[in-house]
Amino acid sequence: MPLPSIGAPVQSVVLSAPTGSGKTVAFELAIVRMLLDHPHDTNNAQEHSTRVIPVKAVYVAPIKALCAERFNDWKSRFEKLDIDCVLITGDSDLDELARLRSAQVIITTPEKWDSLTRHWRDCRDVIGSIQLFLIDEVHLLNEDVRGPVLEAIVSRMHTIARDVLNKPLRFVVASATIPNAHDITCWIAGIVDNRNCKGSGNKIKQENVAELVYSDVDRPVPLEKHVLGFNWSLRGFKFDMSLNYKLMDILRKYSECKATLIFCNSRKSAEMAATVLEKNITSYFALSDQQKTNLTQLAQVLHDNKLHKLIAHGIAYHHAGMSFSDRNKVEESFRQGNLMVLLCTNTLAMGVNLPARLVVIKSTEYYHLGNMTEYPESTLLQMIGRAGRPQYDTKGVAVILTHMRNVVS
Numbered sequence: 396m397p398l399p400s401i402g403a404p405v406q407s408v409v410l411s412a413p414t415g416s417g418k419t420v421a422f423e424l425a426i427v428r429m430l431l432d433h434p435h436d437t438n439n440a441q442e443h444s445t446r447v448i449p450v451k452a453v454y455v456a457p458i459k460a461l462c463a464e465r466f467n468d469w470k471s472r473f474e475k476l477d478i479d480c481v482l483i484t485g486d487s488d489l490d491e492l493a494r495l496r497s498a499q500v501i502i503t504t505p506e507k508w509d510s511l512t513r514h515w516r517d518c519r520d521v522i523g524s525i526q527l528f529l530i531d532e533v534h535l536l537n538e539d540v541r542g543p544v545l546e547a548i549v550s551r552m553h554t555i556a557r558d559v560l561n562k563p564l565r566f567v568v569a570s571a572t573i574p575n576a577h578d579i580t581c582w583i584a585g586i587v588d589n590r591n592c593k594g595s596g597n598k599i600k601q602e603n604v605a606e607l608v609y610s611d612v613d614r615p616v617p618l619e620k621h622v623l624g625f626n627w628s629l630r631g632f633k634f635d636m637s638l639n640y641k642l643m644d645i646l647r648k649y650s651e652c653k654a655t656l657i658f659c660n661s662r663k664s665a666e667m668a669a670t671v672l673e674k675n676i677t678s679y680f681a682l683s684d685q686q687k688t689n690l691t692q693l694a695q696v697l698h699d700n701k702l703h704k705l706i707a708h709g710i711a712y713h714h715a716g717m718s719f720s721d722r723n724k725v726e727e728s729f730r731q732g733n734l735m736v737l738l739c740t741n742t743l744a745m746g747v748n749l750p751a752r753l754v755v756i757k758s759t760e761y762y763h764l765g766n767m768t769e770y771p772e773s774t775l776l777q778m779i780g781r782a783g784r785p786q787y788d789t790k791g792v793a794v795i796l797t798h799m800r801n802v803v804s
Contacts, residue, residue, distance in 0.1 A: 407566040407604045409533075409580045411573040413614040414780025418569040419465075422529050423472075425567045426452045426500060429527045430478070448520055449479075452527035453501045455508055455548070457535050459484045460722065460747050465531075466502045473500060483507055496521055505544040512551055523559040528552050530568040532745050533579060534773050553585050563603065571780055572773035573608075580606040616783035618791045621649070624802035631767050635664055635758045638796050639671040643679070645755055646672075646736070649792045652680060653752030654729065657738045658778045660761035662714040665738040668757060669705050669712045672736065677708050680735045689733045697721050706734070713739040741770075744777040750787030754779050759797040769801070 408425070412418055433450045456462050466482040473480055481498035484507055495501065495511075503511075515522045530549075536542045549566075556564035566583045573579055584604045611618070623645075629637055646655060659665040682690070686709065694706040699721050705711055711725050711734050728734045729749055741761075743749065756778050760767045775795070783791020 407563070407583055408568070409573075409576055409583055409604065409606045410567070410569040411576045411607070412569070412571065412609040413611050414571045414777070415616055415783065415785045416571075416609065416614060417785075418531070418571070421569060422454065422531070422567060423469075425527055425529065425565070426473075429565075430476075430499075433526065448496060448524045449499045450526045451499055451501055451521075451524050452529060453503065453508065453525055454529040454531065455503060455505055455545075456531040456745075457505065457541055457545075458742055458745055458747075459504060459719075460726075460742065461531065461745055462502050462504060463723070464747055469500060469502070483511070505541060505548055509544050509548050509551075512548065512555075515551070515555060519559055522555055525552075525555070525560075526565065528564055528566050530566065532570055532777075533568040534570040534572045534574075535745075536579075537771070537773070549582070566604075572776045574773065576606055576608050580604050615785045616788060616791055618779065618783055618793060620779065620793045620795070622795045622797065622802055624797055624799035626799040631760070634798070635660060635760070636667065638757050639668045641796065642668060642672055642755065642757065643675045645794055645796075646676070646753070647679060649794055650753040652735075653788070654732065654734075654750060655736045655753040655755065656743070656749060656751040656781055657736065657755045657757055658741055658744065659738055659757050660740070662712075662716045662740060664757070665712040665714055665740060666701065669710055669736075669738045672710055672738075673705055673708050676710055676736065680709050682709050682735075686733050689728070689731070693724060693728050693733065697724060709733070709735040711737055713737055713743060715740070715742060741774060741778060744774065744781060748784060749781060750784040751782055752788055752790070752792060754782040754791070754793045756793070756795045756797075759795060759801060 408421070410418060410421055429450060429452055454465060456465060462482060462484055466480060470480045478500060479494065479498045480500040480502065481494045483495065483501060483503040485504070512522065530545070533545070536545055552564055556562065563585075568579065568583060625634075625638070627634060627637065642657065657668065659668055687707075690706050690709065694703045697703065697706070698718050702711055702721070702725075711728075713722055713725050717725075725734065725737070726747070726749060729737050737749070756775065759770050759775065761770060762768075779793035779795070782793050783789075
């Protein structure tokens with residue numbers, strides 16, 4: 396689809412594309428387009444007065460880790476242009492919240508934006524300066540907890556656009572796993588009854604929404620997939636525990652001594668799998684002297700004592716039970732190539748850019764409302780999509796461990 400020229404009517408966009416294909420770049424181009432369309436509003440953004448409030452783009456992502464990563468990246472890029480970025484999550488302090496008025500790129504979670512905009516009529520001048528609304532990982536509409544919140548804030552932004560802006564708000568929403576892209580397009584277009592949403596793909600012209608869907612064929616880094624089934628009578632926790640002893644063989648066969656992410660279905664599962672791997676992993680991953688020095692320094696600044704011994708072997712776990720500081724330090728060490736294996740929960744599947752050659756999904760079942768439930772297909776696709784990231788590798792490998800009954804011949 397050709398890009399519209401400057402000055403042409405701006406379309407909202409629904410983008411479904413494989414992981415690593417550049418969805419973040421689409422967000423960045425949308426922000427740049429907004430700034431080009433409002434050049435006078437961007438002057439002296441840091442020195443604005445109460446009379447001039449700069450135009451704003453709001454980026455919404457489901458987890459704080461993804462918001463933090465996006466903030467650090469965009470802050471370094473946009474501050475060179477005097478564009479003020481602000482991160483507003485549950486961890487934000489009062490100073491950051493006060494900067495909302497001058498900020499031009501606001502990065503937040505659905506829950507935080509819902510809280511901030513419930514009384515939007517009390518700050519119509521600030522809310523009215525929003526020209527662009529970006530939603531990452533929009534497939535989470537299907538989740539029991541996050542889905543209703545995301546639906547609420549989009550409906551509210553439609554109302555704000557109608558009552559304050561007097562024109563449609565531009566949305567750019569993206570995900571690697573949207574099974575019903577056309578329904579999402581109708582929703583973004585503000586059409587409640589999909590029967591009134593005519594056409595499909597790029598044909599929804601009357602509502603000014605472009606629907607762009609790409610398949611795995613368009614993935615920039617080839618992804619090799621393997622599904623291994625085990626015909627054991629074990630169930631639940633015991634089945635998951637038994638898979639821990641298969642991990643070392645999988646690393647030897649598929650990792651090629653490259654960085655590996657292993658997704659586990661719980662915090663305890665990640666920690667126990669790391670303990671099992673620790674006994675054999677040193678003989679496979681030969682760490683350099685520099686890596687050993689870096690890992691020793693890392694172990695000294697981590698608060699989680701259980702990680703200290705694991706870190707020395709180039710292995711660590713990552714989950715929400717750790718402190719925010721520890722999680723950030725572990726992520727950065729993995730990015731730098733010091734940690735070779737990271738065992739994590741599926742929160743790291745949502746867009747956080749951790750380059751790995753191999754991704755292993757240890758069991759396709761997880762505990763949900765007290766019962767063992769199979770992961771949705773979208774969650775599995777998000778996990779395996781972490782393998783083979785552009786700029787870091789030329790291929791990716793994904794290995795899924797599951798019950799034999801789930802393996803399709």
